Amino acid sequence: MLIVGENMRKILDFNEIKRDLVNVENFLAKFINFSNPELRNSALHILKAGGKRIRPAFVLLSGKVYGTTNNDLIPLAAAVELIHMATLVHDDVIDKADTRRGEPTIRVLWGNKFSLHCGDYLFAHAIKLINPEKNKQIANVLARISVEMCQGEIQQLLSAFDTNQSVKDYFFRIKRKTALLIAASCKIGAIASQASLEAIDALYKYGYYLGMAFQIKDDVLDMQGDSSVIGKPAGSDLAQGIITLPTIFALQNTNQDSIKLRKLIDNRFPMGSHDLQEAVKIVNASGSLGKSLSISSKLITKAKNQLDLLPNCPTKKSLAKIADYINERDF
Amino acid sequence: MNNTKALDLEISLILARIYKNLKLKSGMSTDILDISFSKLDMTFYPYLALLASQGPKGITKKNRTLAVFSQIMYLSTEIHNQIPEDSTKNEFTNKVQLPILVGDLLYSKFYEILCTEDCFEYLDYYTEYVSQLNLKWIDYLNHKVSIEDISSCWYGELGSMIMELTAKASSFNGYWVKIIKRYGFGLGNLFGAYKLDLSAHEINKSWNTVQEAINLMPPGEIKDNLSSFAQNLYNSLFRNIVLNEFVLSAAADR
Known part of the structure; x- marks a missing residue:
């Protein structure tokens, strides 16, 4: 049996899906037991590295609001995690990452080209797992957000070191980078449990606001x-x-520090880590962290307000606690 | 279908739909890559889809959609395949980062079109194709299969699948579907031999597959159309081989 990641345990210790998450983990371990040894070993390597498993957790929790059985939800929760795993394999090539959660990345162990094919293979299998002919609405949700996630990533790359980007540009990116997959996870659980349209929308918005707040934090x-x-x-x-x-x-401040910060970023930190530390110091001293956290808190409130539209149940309380946890977390 | 202008018009409409799907907030996704696609790259598989649409129902809405999403998926495989194992710091964004993301975007687009156009019945074919192709690449990286195997799985199987599915949607009978599928496999392999610069032996093998399929077709307009498309393609892709054959046969006549 695989161990659920340490971070995830901290988040979900207090709620009722701990056992279901272990089931998702075991389902995934069986599902990725591919006959090709390289693929099997690489996929298991990613799975064993752990992770927060936030996305499958939200599929399970949203489904639980309406009492859906685990048998229906676990493959869907696993599919969402598999999509996430596929993107991580590609992200590590894009970021030239050597380690992920303390373990060497697939790119380091097997190379760039292998990582590309491994990620594509996992994505194709995630689609199979959704069983789109049976779950058309869910397949549509995942298809749409997959496109938007890629667009967000491309935008992030094209706007690297661009000091003229606005708060709106930032929200465009983090919506696609983080919030949409969490929102979709919530929506999928709700659709699978045949919730009302109003409840599906409320859970989607809950996930969206929570995802935005999570990324800002x-x-x-x-x-x-x-x-x-x-x-x-x-x-x-x-x-x-x-x-x-x-x-x-x-950067929006009108003082010498913001001018210096812009210069450091525009010049790509010519003195390396010294310049980077200088830039971090300026950001920390600018008051912008508090301003950002205040926006994050407002988004958490918005997320929790969506829960008012759901029936009273223990899972609803867990969803509220997760929102509070994200607001308070310090890791 | 014997009207070339009508076929070209259909292709241009399909291309317009493909380009619409390649659009990004900041322009065309393929324009931000260092990779350029020729007219043949952009139209080969859509042509196969239309050529197989000569059955009683003709070119259906599904056939056009099949042509669009098959081409988008094909482009994503081409883009991902061009990512190098190593790159310099300066070329990392253009040669590695952007191609990965654009390839992922196109692959997601393919999936999105399939869902929004209610083409779920094709999903298993395509996910199986993508799975097999990536498995083959992994085996290739581990020196377990040859580049000819890759070509067959990548280009041949795609040609075979597109022509089979469009032929079925166009209501060809079972016999025709089987031959058209074989024809698509041969033509796809021929295209692959050209793209991957394979040996003359591989080119001839693929050409023979096409010829065998054509020979099995009942005489008539459909056979003539498919035969003439194949011959034109062969002549344009392998002009040197055609010229050599011409010189050899002229010498033999003498």
């Missing part, structure tokens, strides 16, 4: 970064040219 943590806690050094996004909300706010 992540971006703030990246700037505050204690590498021993979050697993990467402070400013690692900025080092790759990814301009997040705290940096955008800091």
